[in-house]
Amino acid sequence: xxxxxxxxxxxxxxxxxxxxxxxxxxxxxxxxxxxxxxxxxxxxxxxxxxxxxxxxxxxxxxxxxxxxxxxxxxxxxxxxxxxxxxxxxxxxxxxxxxxxxxxxxxxxxxxxxxxxxxxxxxxxxxxxxxxxxxxxxxxxxxxxxxxxxxxxxxxxxxxxxxxxxxxxxxxxxxxxxxxxxxxxxxxxxxxxxxxxxxxxxxxxxxxxxxxxxxxxxxxxxxxxxxxxxxxxxxxxxxxxxxxxxxxxxxxxxxxxxxxxxxxxxxxxxxxxxxxxxxxxxxxxxxxxxxxxxxxxxxxxxxxxxxxxxxxxxxxxxxxxxxxxxxxxxxxxxxxxxxxxxxxxxxxxxxxxxxxxxxxxxxxxxxxxxxxxxxxxxxxxxxxxxxxxxxxxxxxxxxxxxxxxxxxxxxxxxxxxxxxxxxxxxxxxxxxxxxxxxxxxxx
Numbered sequence: 001x002x003x004x005x006x007x008x009x010x011x012x013x014x015x016x017x018x019x020x021x022x023x024x025x026x027x028x029x030x031x032x033x034x035x036x037x038x039x040x041x042x043x044x045x046x047x048x049x050x051x052x053x054x055x056x057x058x059x060x061x062x063x064x065x066x067x068x069x070x071x072x073x074x075x076x077x078x079x080x081x082x083x084x085x086x087x088x089x090x091x092x093x094x095x096x097x098x099x100x101x102x103x104x105x106x107x108x109x110x111x112x113x114x115x116x117x118x119x120x121x122x123x124x125x126x127x128x129x130x131x132x133x134x135x136x137x138x139x140x141x142x143x144x145x146x147x148x149x150x151x152x153x154x155x156x157x158x159x160x161x162x163x164x165x166x167x168x169x170x171x172x173x174x175x176x177x178x179x180x181x182x183x184x185x186x187x188x189x190x191x192x193x194x195x196x197x198x199x200x201x202x203x204x205x206x207x208x209x210x211x212x213x214x215x216x217x218x219x220x221x222x223x224x225x226x227x228x229x230x231x232x233x234x235x236x237x238x239x240x241x242x243x244x245x246x247x248x249x250x251x252x253x254x255x256x257x258x259x260x261x262x263x264x265x266x267x268x269x270x271x272x273x274x275x276x277x278x279x280x281x282x283x284x285x286x287x288x289x290x291x292x293x294x295x296x297x298x299x300x301x302x303x304x305x306x307x308x309x310x311x312x313x314x315x316x317x318x319x320x321x322x323x324x325x326x327x328x329x330x331x332x333x334x335x336x337x338x339x340x341x342x343x344x345x346x347x348x349x350x351x352x353x354x355x356x357x358x359x360x361x362x363x364x365x366x367x368x369x370x371x372x373x374x375x376x377x378x379x380x381x382x383x384x385x386x387x388x389x390x391x392x393x394x395x396x397x398x399x400x401x402x403x404x405x406x407x408x409x410x411x412x413x414x415x416x417x418x419x420x421x422x423x424x425x426x427x428x429x430x431x432x433x434x435x436x437x438x439x440x441x442x
Contacts, residue, residue: 046121168308302418
C-alpha cells in the first residue's frame, strides 16, 4: 500500500474540519421574501369568507328587509343619461357591518372596502368612496327610521320582543367639536362679523379680478366662507335659545359663567361625561325591552332628561302599535308634571323617589300637596315588588349602553348636528338588534 493511500482518510478529516469552521463564520443562507413575484390564484369573492361569517349574516338579514324607501331617491333609471347608482342594499349592509365592528368613519370604511375581505365580499366588486358612504349614512333619515321600525315589527311578530314594560336611559356621546370652539355672546358676535366680512371680501375679489385664481379654487373658498358664516349664524340662534332656557332655571348664567355655544357644531353641548369631565357631547336616548334587551326606541337630545320620558313612550308606541304600561327610568327623568301625564295615560312610572332635604322625613310618605298620581307613585315605589321591577333598569340599560360603546363604536361621533347624530345612533341600534336576533331575521 502506498503512503498516499495510507494517509488518505486523515487528509479528508482535516478538510472537513476546515470547511466546517469556515461555514460557521460565513453569513447565514436564507430564503428571503420576494413580494414582487406575480401570483395567479383562481379565487372568487364567495371563497373569501366562511359560511358562518358575520358579514354573511348581516347581508342575509338585509336581503329580507324592505328597502324601497332607499331606492326612491335614485335618479339613474331606465335609459336616462348618467352613471348607475350603487345598490342601497350594499351600502346598508356596509354600514350595519361597520357598526358591528365599531367603524364610524367613511374614510376608514372606504379603506376597509379596498383591503378587508369581509367588506370586499359585501361590496361584491362594486367600488365605493367615502363621499358616497358618508352621504348615504346621514342622507336617508326617514328611510333609516322606517327600517328600524320594520326590524322591531318583525321581532315583535316573532314573539321575541314586547313593549308593555320598557327601560330608558341616556348615554353621553362625544361630539365632533373642540372645547375651545364654545364661545359666549361677545366673542360669538365678533366671529359673526368676521365671517360676514370674509364672505364680502371674497365676492369683491372675484368681481375685481376674475383671473386672480382658478374658478374651482374661488368657488371652494367662497363655499367654505359661506359654510362658516352659516354655522356661526346657527350658533347665534342656538345661543339665544340656550340663554332663554337658562333664564327659566334656578341656576341662571352669571357674568363669570355665561352660556356658550360651539361655532363648529352649534347643536352640541358641554356635558358631564362618565369620567367626571366636561366635554362637547350629545345625549343618545335609548329604550329597551328588559326581557329580550332589544332596543325599541332611539332619540338624540342636547338638553335635560326631564322632558324625555313622554316622547320616548310615544315613539315606542308609534313604532310598535302597542301601548307602554310600565316605564323604568333613573331619577334624572323625574318630573311631577310628567308623572301626572303618565298616570293619565295608564302608565306606571318606576322612578326613584328623591330623598327629602329634611332629616327624619320618610320620602315615601304621601304629602298634602301631592296629586293622586304622585301619591300613588310614592306608595308604589315603597313596595318590594316595585323595587324588584326597578332593578331591571340598571341590568338592562347599563349592559346595552356598554355594548354600544365598547363594540359598536358609539363613544364618539364624526358627524355634526342632531339630525346626523340621530342617523348614526339608528345605524348602531339597528346593528345591535340584527346581531342579537340574527337567527330570526335571516
